[in-house]
Amino acid sequence: MSQNTIDTPNAPASSNNKEPRRNKLLLALGGVVCTAAVASAAYWFLYGSHFVSTDNAYAAVEVAQVTPSIGGTIAEVHVTDTQAVKKGDVLVVIDPTDAKLTLAQAEATLGSAIRRVKGYVANDGGLAAQIAAREADEKRAAAQLASAKSDFERAKIDLQRREALSTSGSVSGDELTRAQNSFAAAQANLTVAQAAIAQARANRNTAIGSKEINAALIANTTEETNPEVAVARARRDQAAVDLERTVVRAPVDGVVAKRQVQLGQRVQPGAPLLTVVPVHEMHVDANFKEVQLEKVRVGQPVTLTADIYGSSVSYHGTVEGFSGGSGAAFAAIPAQNATGNWIKVVQRVPVRIKLDPEQLSKNPLKVGLSMTAKIDTRGKS
Numbered sequence: 337m338s339q340n341t342i343d344t345p346n347a348p349a350s351s352n353n354k355e356p357r358r359n360k361l362l363l364a365l366g367g368v369v370c371t372a373a374v375a376s377a378a379y380w381f382l383y384g385s386h387f388v389s390t391d392n393a394y395a396a397v398e399v400a401q402v403t404p405s406i407g408g409t410i411a412e413v414h415v416t417d418t419q420a421v422k423k424g425d426v427l428v429v430i431d432p433t434d435a436k437l438t439l440a441q442a443e444a445t446l447g448s449a450i451r452r453v454k455g456y457v458a459n460d461g462g463l464a465a466q467i468a469a470r471e472a473d474e475k476r477a478a479a480q481l482a483s484a485k486s487d488f489e490r491a492k493i494d495l496q497r498r499e500a501l502s503t504s505g506s507v508s509g510d511e512l513t514r515a516q517n518s519f520a521a522a523q524a525n526l527t528v529a530q531a532a533i534a535q536a537r538a539n540r541n542t543a544i545g546s547k548e549i550n551a552a553l554i555a556n557t558t559e560e561t562n563p564e565v566a567v568a569r570a571r572r573d574q575a576a577v578d579l580e581r582t583v584v585r586a587p588v589d590g591v592v593a594k595r596q597v598q599l600g601q602r603v604q605p606g607a608p609l610l611t612v613v614p615v616h617e618m619h620v621d622a623n624f625k626e627v628q629l630e631k632v633r634v635g636q637p638v639t640l641t642a643d644i645y646g647s648s649v650s651y652h653g654t655v656e657g658f659s660g661g662s663g664a665a666f667a668a669i670p671a672q673n674a675t676g677n678w679i680k681v682v683q684r685v686p687v688r689i690k691l692d693p694e695q696l697s698k699n700p701l702k703v704g705l706s707m708t709a710k711i712d713t714r715g716k717s
Contacts, residue, residue, distance in 0.1 A: 386631075386712060386713050386714045387710050387711065387712055387713065388624060388628040388629075388631075388632060388710070388711050388713060389708065389709060389710035389711070390622055390623060390624050390625070390628070390708070390709055391706070391707075391708045392622070392623040392624075392684065393620050393621065393622035393623065393640070393689075393706070393707040393708060393709045394620065394621055394704055394705065394706060394707060395618050395619075395620055395642070395701040395702065395703060395704060395705040395707060396618070396619055396620065396621045396703060396704075397613060397614055397615070397617055397618045397619065397703055398614070398617070399593075399611050399612070399613050399614070399703070400586075400587045400588050400590065400611065400612040400613075400614065401608060401611055402427060402428075402584060402586075402587065402608070402609045402610050402611065402612060403605070403606050403607060403608055403609060404428075404430060404581070404584055404603050404604075404605055404606070404607065404609065405578075405581040405605055406430065406435070406578050406581050406582065406605055407430075407602075407603060407604045407605050408430035408431050408434065408435075408582065408602070408603065409430065409431045409600065409601070409602050409603075410428060410429075410430060410431075410597055410598065410599055410600060410601045410602075410603060411429045411430060411431040411432075411599075412426075412428065412429035412599070413427075413428055413429075413597060413598070413599050414426050414427055414428065414429075415427050415428075415592045415595065415610070416592065416595060417592055417593060417594070417595050418591060418592065418593070419591070419592045420590070420591050420592075421586040421589070421590065421591070421592060421612060422586065422589050423585075423586055423587065423588050423589050424585050424586060425585060425586045426583055426584070426585055427584050427585060427586055427592075427609070427610065428584040428597055428609055428610075429582060429583055429584070430581075430582040430583075430584070430603070431582070432579055432582040435575070435578045435579040435581075435582050436579060438575045438578065438579075439572070439575040439576055439578075439579050441575075442568070442571045442572040442574070442575040442576075443572055443575075445568050445571065445572070446565070446568040446569055446571075446572045448568075449562075449564045449565045449567075449568035450565055450568075452564065453562045453564060453565055466543045467540065467543040467544055469543075470536065470539045470540035470542075470543045471540055473536045473539060473540070474533065474536035474537055474539075474540050476536070477529070477532040477533040477535070477536040478533055478536075480529045480532060480533075481526075481529040481530060481532070481533045483529070484522070484525045484526040484528070484529035484530075485526060485529075487522040487525060487526075488519075488522040488523055488525070488526040490522070491515070491518045491519040491521070491522035491523075492519055492522070494515050494518065494519070495515045495516060495518070495519040498511060498515040499515075584609065586612055587612060588612055588614045588617075589614060589616060590612040590613045590614040590615055590616075591612070591613045591615055592610055592611070592612060592613075593610070593611045593612070593613050594608075594610060594611040595609070595610040595611075596608055596609060596610060597609040597610060613703060615696070615700050615701065615702070616693060616696055616697060616700075617693075618691055618696055618700075618701045618703075619653075619656065619688055619689060619690055619691060620638075620640060620653065620688075620689040620691065620707050620709060621686050621687070621688060621689075622638075622686070622687045622689055622707070622709040623663060623684040623685070623686050623687075624684060624685060624687055624711075625682050625683075625684055626662070626682060626683045626684070626685055627682065629658075629685060629687075631713040632655060632687065632711055632713055633655065633713070634655050634656065634657060634658075635654055635655060636654065636655045636711055636712060636713060636714075637652065637653075637654060637711075637712045638652070638653045638654060638655060638689050638709055638710065638711050638712070639651070639652060639709075639710045639712070640652075640653060640689065640691070640707050640708060640709045640710070641707065641708045642699075642701060642705055642706070642707050642708075643705065643706040643707070643708075644701075644702075644705055644706075645699060649699050651691055651692065651695050651696075651699070652691075652692050652695065653689045653690050653691045653692060654689070654690050655687060655688075655689060655690075655711060656688045656689060656690040657687075657688045658685060658686075658687055658688070659685055659686035659687070659688075661685075662683040662684060662685050663683070663684050663685070663686060664681075664683055664684075687709075687711075689709060
């Protein structure tokens with residue numbers, strides 16, 4: 337009994353001692369919370385507010401569509417899907433038989449054109465000599481015409497004199513007849529001489545015209561620059577290009593994808609054969625909310641991670657550009673907002689991000705892989 341009487345007064349004292357300790361703990365906890373809130377606010381204000389991020393981002397690339405420039409039958413196929421190729425590697429070969437025949441024909445046509453132009457040049461001198469010969473013929477015909485005119489006048493005068501004398505009987509009928517025959521012969525010779533001079537002039541004009549036509553074909557040109565030769569050479573060159581195009585080569589370094597061509601298939605110009613994906617030229621299309629883009633500028637640094645590698649691999653890039661509109665604006669079926677039940681939706685704008693080629697070489701990406709992008713808006717890289 338005495339022991340219980342002694343212990344009872346100490347119980348309230350122990351309870352009173354715990355109260356200040358609990359208050360101290362609560363104050364300490366409140367201080368920690370306040371400190372954390374201040375630190376968080378300071379972190380956001382000084383650092384976190386300068387970054388915008390999105391996980392709505394995907395690896396993309398400008399793929400190279402391989403199409404033939406000429407039609408024909410596929411003779412060889414050298415690649416398969418997923419195969420890595422270098423720029424200039426042979427992908428497909430089109431049967432070159434038709435192209436070779438066309439080239440041979442074009443080369444023969446070019447040779448004929450060159451020889452024809454050489455003939456024009458050679459004819460120019462010959463036509464000049466022909467003109468000189470025709471001018472000589474014209475002069476000879478002119479001389480003959482003058483002689484014929486003289487004979488005609490002489491025969492005419494003689495006939496008139498004899499006709500005058502015949503009335504008095506001084507000239508016999510035979511003499512008059514001879515004079516009349518001489519006059520008729522002189523008149524005929526004059527007609528022939530006039531026709532000869534006309535023919536000589538026509539021949540000279542024809543020769544001059546031929547020379548002018550020939551001169552027009554070679555004027556201000558050489559054998560190499562003559563239009564006929566130039567056209568034939570262009571056709572030969574086109575045939576040579578078409579023959580070269582029977583071998584379809586890789587336009588860029590990359591990986592073969594979507595191969596559609598098969599051996600023996602007949603293809604037309606422009607028909608898709610396969611696609612080459614330049615995996616070392618990848619970029620990222622990141623779709624940011626419109627409210628995140630206030631401070632985003634071209635050239636700002638970007639840190640990215642890919643789901644395929646996780647957070648252990650990060651990529652560094654820069655903002656390369658912005659799409660001309662939101663994703664919804666360029667959708668196949670754009671949203672119709674002019675309705676009574678319209679609901680505002682935050683739009684996303686595609687942002688193109690250029691990646692570091694060295695990092696891509698170490699950790700390659702594939703088209704369409706999911707990415708996470710975080711842009712540092714404090715300035716340009």
